Amino acid sequence: MNPLGLGVLGLGEGRSIISAGLQSDLWHVVSLCDTNETLGRERCDEFGVSNFTTDYAAMLANPAVDVIGIYTPDHLHAEHIIRALDAGKHVICAKPFIDNLEQARAVLAAQQRSGKQVMVGQSTRFFAPFMRQREHFDSGALGDLVTIEASYSDDHRWFLNKPWARQAAFKWLYGGISHPADLVRWYLPDVVEVMGYAYLSANGRAGGLVNPDTYHFVLKAADGRIARVSGVYSCPTVPVERDSPMTCILRCTDGASQADYHELRYAWTAGKQEVIESFESRREYYFRFGGNSHHAGEYQNYIEYFARCLERGETPKPDVREGIVTVALMQAMDESTINGQPMRVSDVLARYGLAKLVDDAGG
Ligand SMILES: NC(=O)c1ccc[n+]([C@@H]2O[C@H](COP(=O)([O-])OP(=O)(O)OC[C@H]3O[C@@H](n4cnc5c(N)ncnc54)[C@H](O)[C@@H]3O)[C@@H](O)[C@H]2O)c1
Known part of the structure; x- marks a missing residue:
């Protein structure tokens, strides 16, 4: 081509x-x-x-x-x-x-x-441990998904140097939580309801942040399965040997797996096997400049995927519909933190004349 x-x-x-x-x-x-x-x-x-x-x-x-x-x-x-x-x-x-x-x-x-x-x-979705986790799950080696836990918690106080990050329009709910929310919808596309709490920490307030920087949510899918999404953006993090700024855990009927971000690590259990895989040899491909804050390798993976989809006449995912439903999920999350009640994604979509998207959007 x-x-x-x-x-x-x-x-x-x-x-x-x-x-x-x-x-x-x-x-x-x-x-x-x-x-x-x-x-x-x-x-x-x-x-x-x-x-x-x-x-x-x-x-x-x-x-x-x-x-x-x-x-x-x-x-x-x-x-x-x-x-x-x-x-x-x-x-x-x-x-x-x-x-x-x-x-x-x-x-x-x-x-x-x-x-x-x-x-x-x-x-x-285009980072080595998360691609490996998806391919491993799709192989059936872990069995059926029971629940998924995804989080993105990193010390992003440096981000508040950007003037637009201190405006009322900026919310970590969208800027940060969009990563774990998307990971959950990648496996559980039909999330119907969410409940959560949010908090603006003293560190975030001192940096000029207007909206919360600390979030914990529980999500429910149409078939009753539940998931968890969290994000904390103005606190130090524990060493990467014990935690990961971005992580996704799948707990399944026959196994479990965890993809970790900066450590380029993927760990899984299935039957008697317990394995930790490393993608450390790919570090230079993923992180080319700016330490871990820029990750060009993921972008290369997704633009090449996009080009191949175009060549094959396929729709690259997540597409416009899936993207909008994920935004509706984040808006339902936001509203839940304000109302103190569970919010339904379909109600949010209906309010904007978008109800039909729930049937159309895929994972
Ligand atoms: N993992 C990821 O995919 C990832 C990581 C970081 C940032 N982002 C996203 O990338 C976007 C940009 O974030 P950033 O950190 O680069 O912010 P930034 O403020 O560093 O850069 C934004 C740039 O846009 C320019 N700009 C503003 N208005 C413009 C206009 N009307 N026309 C042309 N240029 C304009 C600004 O001059 C600035 O250089 C955000 O949506 C952010 O969420 C995604």
Whole structure:
């Protein structure tokens, strides 16, 4: 296949997809765009790319760009997705896909009228231990899923240096919890109800955070299975030998497994076997710059998956529908922390005229 032309919007985390595109035979990095001209010039020098603009419309008008990678602040995603689709481009959008449902119908309508693909860049699904866990589970070696526990807890006080992280629009519920919430829906797509609590810690408040930074939730699927999602963002973490900033545990009828993040570790039990696998040899592929805060290898995995789906005429997942239902789940979580009651995902979707998505969205 001919390499897909990539335009990158937002050059903070967008750095990772630039690196991914440059190292992939399936992609050609065509153009970079950011309203911050100084940063744009830095990225051009860093990656040897010459086509930079501060004008999104100019990048959208470039016929060599097939796909827009969106890495702008969360609250701008919906507008940027719609503009890309209306310009006839496919979209890969960083998580959280959108940060509220007000514009969900407009995003869905834009995708439908364009006929273009929209994939949510749920990076953790594309990290070695989590890919291995999924493939292992799908092999049947662990039996049937009983419950899943996913969490993402990391000391993200550094993130509060970004002015948009201190605005009322920014919520760790979307920025952080979108990872474990997506992991749960990957295995249990039909989560129907959620209950949880949230708290803004003294550390988060001191950093200028307006919304909570500490969350614990219990989720229920249509068939009665339950799951747990947690996230804590302004506290130190215990050593990685004992815990992982991002982890996903599957407890199944014939085995159990745990995928861990920065340690590139996967542990499982099935029958008499107890195994710990390491993907340490892949560290340089995944973490190319910026310590663990950028993880370009996951981006390379998901853009190559996206390109192969396009070649085969398949829909890359998570797609626009699955993305919107996950946002509805996060909104139900948010409302539960405010109301102190369990909230149903279908009620949230219905309020925005999106009830039909529950039947359509897959895992
Ligand atoms: N694991 C992941 O997938 C992952 C990791 C980190 C961040 N992210 C997501 O990436 C997005 C960006 O986060 P970040 O940490 O890079 O933030 P950031 O603030 O460092 O970068 C955002 C960039 O967007 C630019 N920008 C803002 N408005 C713009 C506009 N209208 N047009 C063009 N450029 C504009 C800013 O100048 C800035 O350079 C967020 O949605 C975040 O959740 C995803």
